[in-house]
Amino acid sequence: MNERTRLFGWILLLITLAVVPLFLHSARWIEFLEMTLFVAVLGQGWNILAGYGGQYSFGHALFFGTGAYIQALLQVKFGFSPWIAMWFAISGGVLVGAFVGYLSFRYGLRGSYFALITLAFAEAFLVLSRSLKSITEGGQGVQLPLNQDPEKAIATFQFNFAGPFLSEYGFYYTIFFILLLAYGLTAWMERSRFGAQLVAVRENEDAARALGINAFKAKMGAICLSAGITAICGVYYVQKFLFIEPGIAFGPAKSVEALFAPIIGGLGTLLGPLLGSLFIHSVGEMTKATIGQALGGRPGVDLILFGVILILVLAFLPRGLVGLLEAAWKRLTGDRNA
């Protein structure tokens, strides 16, 4: 697949994502798309560090939760505007990322050690957010006051009472915009020296260092970018649900959600996380509607299925759905150098 076809495909895909909700006058389906894009962004955040940089994190909730808590607390406790709080939330995520990265990469922790460090930090933040009640409200979580004044919808970054269009589509286009940003950044990275050096470090760190690459710097860049994008997901989550608590913020669920989509979709590819998220959410909906119903609406069936899918992808599709797609494209066009 050459650059041109690829660009054309992306434009088509993005236009589709931009207009499809306008034809869906069902809150449920718009919500479905919102969550799909949300996980696609979360996944891209993880993918930058793991897919491109080869540093597998098991604790990306750390950055999500940091972003979410800063966003919520600055508004509730200090009366910050969400639009200001946001910058602190993102910077906070980046700082935590830089700190964890510095500790791990300075001492050359790789592979499972790095995964364990990130997991340990996420767990530590989980415990801290539960126990530091005077700051975080502990286990009961932080609730943002609901704004019901349409005039203040934009100022409060809350679209529930924002008039006909925004109340329906406000959050969809917010996450769509965040997706454009995150994927734009990733696309830029793929075409930059930084990206090339990061991939080189992933492929073979010694060879990369011999060729003049500061591996530490490349990995630090990756974790900061990755953490920043993941923190934006935290900001989005808080504005949408007006609530955050330790389990949601720092629990393992978000860390797992962040890595599912890119692994299934295709590690280290721009499209992977989006494709993976679309696939996971579609399959999730279908299972809920079929098997889930048959079993009396019991939750968790979809999770078991995801586990099975993950194992199948790891076993048979090392390059994920993107690999499958490229193979199919090759067949279709007979293009030898796809």
Place this chain on the structure above:
Amino acid sequence: MLEVRGINKTFGGLKAVTDANLSVSEGKIVSLIGPNGAGKTTLFAIIAGFLKSDSGSVTFDGSDITGKPPHWICQQGLVRTFQVVQPFTSLTVRENIAVGAHTRIAGRRKALARAADVAKLVGMEGMLDQSAGDLTISGRKRLELARALATEPKLLLLDEVMAGLNATEIHDLLPVIRGIRDNGVTIFLIEHVMQAVMSLSDYTYVLNQGIMIAEGEPKDVTSSPEVIEAYLGHGAAERIAKMGGGNA
């Protein structure tokens, strides 16, 4: 251009390199030979910043680079290749070489274009879009060379780039290496293929069990009895003299 003074390195109890001294002058091809396990790769790794020596100093281009990190040393213009090739297997040949080119070139497009030029120098222009993981051993050796060359070094350390190649491939590679030197890159190489050592190098060092046992013009060095014995064992020099010569 390169001055190595009093380098010592032990691994646990093993003395890998003992008081090694050598110098490589600009515009020359200098070789380092010696039997397996002599400490040649270890010495390269120390020079290029991959290993810290226990004592001694390395001076490159007039400045002390002892203990500096490899990426910094590479940026100063000293680059090494690996005896055990280390390709970026999931990247193409072009992308592999571009990684080296990025040391001097920020732009992606320019680095990729430069990669194509460098590929031509080592005879890889036909393999640019091939995956590095699919290359033959000869291809991988050339890629190792091309990537290092793309960093635009002043001094190139080549660790057995001929190993595993057949006679024709070696024959093809010799002029390539000479060409690199003629373009102004000083070369310091480790080699077991004697034909290559003899025909390429201006000066040769011999390392045996971590100790520099001889140095000089290649033809003098390789006929020295001490060197022959290091390679073939005690008494070998005498036997060979009786047989009327041979190549180690």
